Amino acid sequence: MPPPKMAAELVGHIRKRVEGPVLAADPHPAGYINFKVNYSWLSQTLRKALENPDQYGHYDVGRGQHVVIEHTSVNPNKALHVGHVRNVILGDTLYRIMKATNHRTTVLNYVDDSGLQVADIVIGFKFAGFQVEPPAGQKFDQYCGDEVYVKVNQLYEKDPQLAEKRKLVLREIEEGKSELAEFASKITLRVLKEQLNTCWRMKARYDLLNFESHIVLSKMWSRAFEILKKEGLVKLEQEGKNKGCWIIEVADEENKVLVRSDGTATYMAKDIPYAAWKLGLVEDPFSYRDFASQWDSSILFATTLDAGAKKQFSGGHRVITIIDSRQTRLQRIISTVLSKIGGAKHEYQHLGYEAVTLSASTAKMLNIDIGDRQFMHMSGRKGIYVSADFVLDTLHAKAKEEVKSRNPEFSDEQLGSIAEQIAISALRYNMIKQDLDKMITFDINESLSLEGDTGPYLQYAYARSQRILEKSGMEAKPDARFDLLIQPEEQFLIKEIAKLDMVVEDAAKSLAVKSIARYAASLATAFNLFYEKVPVLRESDPEKLAARLGLVKAFGIALRNSLDLLGITALNKM
RNA sequence: GGGCUCGUAGCUCAGCUUGGACAGAGCGAACGCCUCCUAAGCGUUAGGUCGAGGGUUCGAAUCCCUCCGGGCCCGCCA
Numbered sequence: 001m002p003p004p005k006m007a008a009e010l011v012g013h014i015r016k017r018v019e020g021p022v023l024a025a026d027p028h029p030a031g032y033i034n035f036k037v038n039y040s041w042l043s044q045t046l047r048k049a050l051e052n053p054d055q056y057g058h059y060d061v062g063r064g065q066h067v068v069i070e071h072t073s074v075n076p077n078k079a080l081h082v083g084h085v086r087n088v089i090l091g092d093t094l095y096r097i098m099k100a101t102n103h104r105t106t107v108l109n110y111v112d113d114s115g116l117q118v119a120d121i122v123i124g125f126k127f128a129g130f131q132v133e134p135p136a137g138q139k140f141d142q143y144c145g146d147e148v149y150v151k152v153n154q155l156y157e158k159d160p161q162l163a164e165k166r167k168l169v170l171r172e173i174e175e176g177k178s179e180l181a182e183f184a185s186k187i188t189l190r191v192l193k194e195q196l197n198t199c200w201r202m203k204a205r206y207d208l209l210n211f212e213s214h215i216v217l218s219k220m221w222s223r224a225f226e227i228l229k230k231e232g233l234v235k236l237e238q239e240g241k242n243k244g245c246w247i248i249e250v251a252d253e254e255n256k257v258l259v260r261s262d263g264t265a266t267y268m269a270k271d272i273p274y275a276a277w278k279l280g281l282v283e284d285p286f287s288y289r290d291f292a293s294q295w296d297s298s299i300l301f302a303t304t305l306d307a308g309a310k311k312q313f314s315g316g317h318r319v320i321t322i323i324d325s326r327q328t329r330l331q332r333i334i335s336t337v338l339s340k341i342g343g344a345k346h347e348y349q350h351l352g353y354e355a356v357t358l359s360a361s362t363a364k365m366l367n368i369d370i371g372d373r374q375f376m377h378m379s380g381r382k383g384i385y386v387s388a389d390f391v392l393d394t395l396h397a398k399a400k401e402e403v404k405s406r407n408p409e410f411s412d413e414q415l416g417s418i419a420e421q422i423a424i425s426a427l428r429y430n431m432i433k434q435d436l437d438k439m440i441t442f443d444i445n446e447s448l449s450l451e452g453d454t455g456p457y458l459q460y461a462y463a464r465s466q467r468i469l470e471k472s473g474m475e476a477k478p479d480a481r482f483d484l485l486i487q488p489e490e491q492f493l494i495k496e497i498a499k500l501d502m503v504v505e506d507a508a509k510s511l512a513v514k515s516i517a518r519y520a521a522s523l524a525t526a527f528n529l530f531y532e533k534v535p536v537l538r539e540s541d542p543e544k545l546a547a548r549l550g551l552v553k554a555f556g557i558a559l560r561n562s563l564d565l566l567g568i569t570a571l572n573k574m
Numbered sequence: 575g576g577g578c579u580c581g582u583a584g585c586u587c588a589g590c591u592u593g594g595a596c597a598g599a600g601c602g603a604a605c606g607c608c609u610c611c612u613a614a615g616c617g618u619u620a621g622g623u624c625g626a627g628g629g630u631u632c633g634a635a636u637c638c639c640u641c642c643g644g645g646c647c648c649g650c651c652a
Contacts, residue, residue, distance in 0.1 A: 002632065003594080030595035031633085075652085115652060245650055253577075253648070260650040267652045328578070329647055354579080354646080374644090399614095406612065422614090434587060437579060439645070446586075446601080451614055453587085453600040460614050468611045510591080518588070521599085532607095532616050552611095574614075 003031025039491050040483030045498040049554040050478035057500035057561045061508040062103030068278050068316030069095050072199060072206070073110040073323070076191045077117040078145025080198050081385035082442050083324075083356040083378050089431045089567070090353060091322045092204035093513050096565045101508040106313050109206045110274070113188040114213040117149070117380075119169040121191075122184045124148035127165055128155055132187075141194035142387060144187070150383035174216060185213075196292065196300075198388050202424055203567045205294045208313045209302040215274055217305055218285040221265055224273035225258075227282075227341055234258060250333055268330060275334050279346045280315025288313070318347040320511070325352035325437070351511055353436040358386065359443035375441045386444060388427075395423035398448055399456070403574055421569040425455030428567050433517040453521060455568055458559065461524035461531075462570045465556045468536050469549065470572075476553035480546040489530040490551060496526040497558045504565070520562040527555050 007027040014025045014033065024036040049056040071091020074084050091107070099105050112118075121144050124130040130151075134143030156163040172180045192209070199206075215221070225246075228234045234246050237255075244261030248268075258269040276282045287308030288301040301311065321331065331350035338348050357375040358366070368384055370376045378385040400419035403410065410418075430447055434440065450456040469476065485494065503519040506512060536552060539545040560570040 028595065032595065034595095112652075117652080242650070247650095257650050262650080264650085266650070270652090324646095325579080326646060357645095377645095402614065406614085435580095438587080439580080441586085443586090449601075451601085454614085456614055457600095460612080464612060464615080471611060514588095525599090528615060531611075535611070537611050574612085 004029050007031050007033050037495075039486070039494065042498055043482035043485055043494050046480075046482050046494065046550055046554040047478040049497065049557045050476065050550060053557040054561075056557050057504050058100045058102075059501045059505040059508070061101035061505055062098065064102060064104055065317045066104040066106065066315065067098050068106045068108060068314065068319045069098065069322070070108040070110060070278070070320070071095075071322040072195075072204070073112070074195055075112050075115060075117045075380075076188045076195065077121045077149055078191070078380050079139060079141035080195055080388040081378055081380070082388060082391060083385070085202070085388045085391075085427065086353060086356050086431045086440060087322055087324065088199055088202060088204050089428050090351070090436070090513060092202075092567055093428075093432055093516070093565065094320065094322070094351070094511065095205075096567060097504065097508050097513065097516065100561075100565055101504060103508075106208065106316065107206045108208050108210055108278070108313070110210045110212065111188070111192060112212045113185065113192075114170075114174050114216060116166060116170055118184055118188055119166050119173060120152050121148050121187055122169055122173070122180065123162065123165055124152040125187070126169075126180070126183070127162060128152055139194050139197075139389065141191045141198075142389070144191055145380060146383060146387075149380065153381050174213070176213065176217060193292075198392075200295050201392060202388070202428065203295070203569075205296050205298060206300050207298070208288070209291055209300065210274065211303050212270065214286060214303045214305055215270060215277075220273035220277065220282060220285055221269055224276055224282060225269070228258075228272075228337070231341055233337060233340055248333070248337065250336075253329075256333060268333070271330070271334055272337060275319070275321075275338055275348060276341065276343070277314050278316060278319045278321075279338060279343050279348060281338065281342050284310075284314055316346070318349065320349045320351050322351045322353075324355055326355070328352050349511075351436070354439040356440045356442050358384070359441045359446075362386065362442060362444045365444065375439075386442060391427060391444070391447060392423050394444075395426050395448060396420055399423050399426070399450065402450060407573065418571060418574055421571055422450065422456050422459065422574060425459055425563075425568040426450060427455075429455030429458070429517060432514055432566065433521075435514060455566075456574070458520050458524045458563060458568065459571045459574055461527045462556060462559050462563070463572060463574045464531055465527060465552050465559075466572045468552050469556070472537060472545075472549055474546075474549060476549040477546065478550065480550040481543045482547050482550060484544050484547045485551055487534055489526075489533045490548070493526045493530045493551060493555060496523045497554055499523075500558050500562065503562075507565075516562055516565050520559060520566065523555070523559055523562065527559070530555075 011025050011027045011033055018025055021038050021041045022035050023038045026034045028034055069091055072088050074080055095105055095107050125132050130148050134140055169180065172178050173184045234248050237243055237245050237247050242255060242257055245257045246259035247255040247257050249255050256268055257266055259265055273282060277284065286303040288311045289304045289308040290299055291302035292300045294300050323331065328350060335348045355377065357377050360370060360374055363370045363376040366384065368376060376384065396419050399422035400415050403415050403418050499519065503515055507515050536548045539548060563570050
């Protein structure tokens with residue numbers, strides 16, 4: 001039977017059962033059955049929002065389940081660039097969604113304080129004559145990354161003896177104790193604090209810093225290694241190119257070396273115990289100390305092997321590690337290994353995303369010739385990147401001008417604080433709105449846009465709504481006659497507001513972080529259409545006025561709650 | 575070579591999981607809308623062989639196969 005005919009026939013039966021939320025069912029020649037929603041029923045969702053604004057849209061997906069999220073994890077030898085920013089914002093947004101859907105959350109930031117990149121900085125200071133103090137006005141992380149790291153790497157090419165020092169320095173750092181290791185640790189912490197300032201500025205926050213050196217010194221690896229041996233997951237290669245190495249066999253690909261023929265562990269081998277720790281599959285060897293207090297008044301802890309408190313950071317029912325998709329293969333191996341040593345009942349998930357690259361015109365601004373290519377991969381070592389602080393500062397300056405032109409009476413302090421919120425909003429929205437498996441080609445000029453599909457557009461819709469409420473001089477009440485809201489723009493807005501919990505539920509279940517951004521944008525658009533067509537303050541019928549004020553307020557609640565999930569501040573004025 | 579992934583308007587992207595009504599936004603272009611709740615807004619117009627071909631289906635941007643093009647990954651580096 002052709003669909004149109006089927007629809008027509010079905011409608012006959014369906015009509016008899018139409019009730020409650022559904023007003024009518026009509027066949028459409030294209031083969032559809034169109035149901036008409038009962039708006040006076042749907043508008044009761046507005047009452048729900050007004051009665052319980054803070055909880056509106058916060059769906060209980062997690063039932064208190066513990067989720068461990070790792071993100072950021074930038075090597076502590078340089079400032080964050082826009083590529084790292086994608087990671088930070090993705091991770092922090094996921095944290096916010098998980099938290100809002102009743103998950104117990106733990107956010108980790110892994111600090112690779114014993115890697116080669118740290119050794120490079122130490123060599124710069126100790127053996128290549130770089131001053132430890134940066135020039136006045138330059139952040140220490142930027143100084144280390146822009147100056148020391150890049151230039152030391154250039155020096156290696158001319159001076160092989162300097163390059164030789166890397167291994168020695170690295171070994172000293174790994175062993176700890178020595179004066180050089182102390183120095184390295186001081187430098188690392190200083191860079192880390194500046195990196196955290198940038199992350200906090202973007203309104204990200206963490207629960208724990210995991211220092212790689214502590215993982216190495218804790219002997220977690222040897223314990224994990226014993227487990228792997230016992231379970232028969234690793235074997236000592238007797239011949240071939242990997243002779244003398246402990247390897248792990250991976251289906252459909254080359255075997256991975258875990259322990260080199262000289263007995264040292266590879267990067268993968270450090271990652272396995274850490275991942276197992278996250279899931280609570282190995283005993284927790286760490287104590288925890290206060291590291292810093294954060295903007296949301298929470299305390300950031302750090303691992304320590306010295307005396308400290310015992311805490312429950314690990315042992316997640318679910319672990320989500322956010323690293324770019326170049327690591328997908330390794331993460332999959334780790335996940336497989338964990339499932340074989342008792343992780344099966346848990347979930348170890350890698351949330352990957354494509355890289356951020358620089359657009360041709362932005363590369364040109366950095367004086368980099370990329371020929372006829374469309375984009376350029378960033379490289380910390382070569383000094384090819386756009387730093388997060390730079391983007392935020394530039395956005396801030398631009399936003400400040402815009403706010404000032406609209407609100408000349410504002411104090412400089414007010415202007416600065418609003419401009420900062422706008423800058424963060426622009427950057428966060430820009431980094432989260434597209435799909436994870438799409439590369440972001442970062443263009444500095446495009447990223448400075450405050451119009452169209454941007455964070456400030458959302459904030460603007462919110463500010464407009466708050467002006468209406470303020471100027472009305474009335475309180476929007478949940479018991480208004482919402483059934484009087486019968487204009488198309490009103491009904492469209494109601495429908496959007498009502499979608500929030502569905503969107504949040506879906507985002508939490510499928511880790512579809514960007515769908516919150518998409519929703520917030522369509523919600524803001526629905527409001528702007530309403531704003532354009534339906535006057536609120538000029539309405540003379542007091543019942544209609546009350547209903548519209550309720551609608552405006554409910555919109556504000558839905559949008560503010562969405563913006564909270566995105567880490568964007570809802571502004572009353574801008 | 576093998577694996578993963580992307581390819582939709584001039585540009586940046588939604589839509590694809592769960593196949594259906596003329597494929598939607600933003601930017602850019604042209605033209606409009608502030609005596610009226612902030613014009614960071616709204617509207618109109620122009621712009622599309624949904625990479626190509628085949629298959630499944632009453633119906634494919636969406637599912638399957640092949641191919642083409644871009645990207646990433648395949649270290650006793652991290």
